[in-house]
Amino acid sequence: MAESQIPTVDLSPFFTQDDEAGKKKAMEIITKACSEYGFFQIVNHGVPVDLLQRALELSRIFFDYPSEEKLKNSAAPDAPLPTGYNTQPQQSPDKNEYLLMFPPGSSFNVFPQNPPQFKQVLEDVFSKLTKTAVVVETIVNQCLGLPTNFLKEFNDDRSWDFMTAIHYFPATESENNGLTQHEDGNCLSFVFQDDTGGLQVLKNGEWIPVMATKGTLIVNLGDVIQVLSNNTFKSATHRVVRPKGRSRHSFAFFHNLQGDKWVEPLPHFTNHIGKASVYRGFRYSEYQQLRLRNKTHPPTSPEDEIGINYYKITS
8 A cells, every 4th residue: 555645735825815826836736636636635724623623522422322322313304315313224335323414504404412512513613614615616616727716606505515423433353344435426525534544545546545634634526526627637536444443533524516506527628628528417416316326225246336437428
């Protein structure tokens, strides 16, 4: 396994008015990373480090509760995704439990009563990450050379964003899968994790461990950006390997897309430069339903799992 670390980007220049050199350097790093494998990490991102640490601490306390206590926080029946507390289906190769929420104020949310302050901390983290995601989306827009605010206007409905607090069980002697190799289907994802490790990203055929650094947010591109850019930027392939002897705790925030949006390669990356579209267009909700079925009805072979190549145009 490769030992190199994914690149770190300082976002502080984007919160000031006059550091053009800093912005240029950051954009060069992000462009290179996104062109190759779609993963980077950010510091000085606008989310207080102590808030991230507090969220991990309260998450650890919550997942230590007995199952009957956690199961009191089950999903709203009409939620588009299972909010509140959930475990992976028994037949799933992924071995974790999680707590899922939509934006603060959403009628779908189901919050634990305990530990105290957990609900408030979750909502604070969500709100902060929403703002950071918009900043990063704007930077990605610039790196791709798209018209100003194109992605922000294309993806202007924040009600579909969601966040998960995740507990991965310790590995056993026979298996250590926490989250199967995959790409995210959305636009941008943000992860922060404890010091256990286990997150890995695929680069040039090698799995690179993403080491936990206090206060750092890990960013990966999703399938929507890969399709819009006609493969100019890559959706990151990643997985979680559970360590032996200890649990792993992390949070994942998904800067998502409204379900009715039509997704296809943009003319900027096709007609305007004389390149053929790599993908046929699709409605985002359709793709999400296919991906959800991968979870609820896992295919017998990993090769049969539906991903973005389902929409790839074959010549």
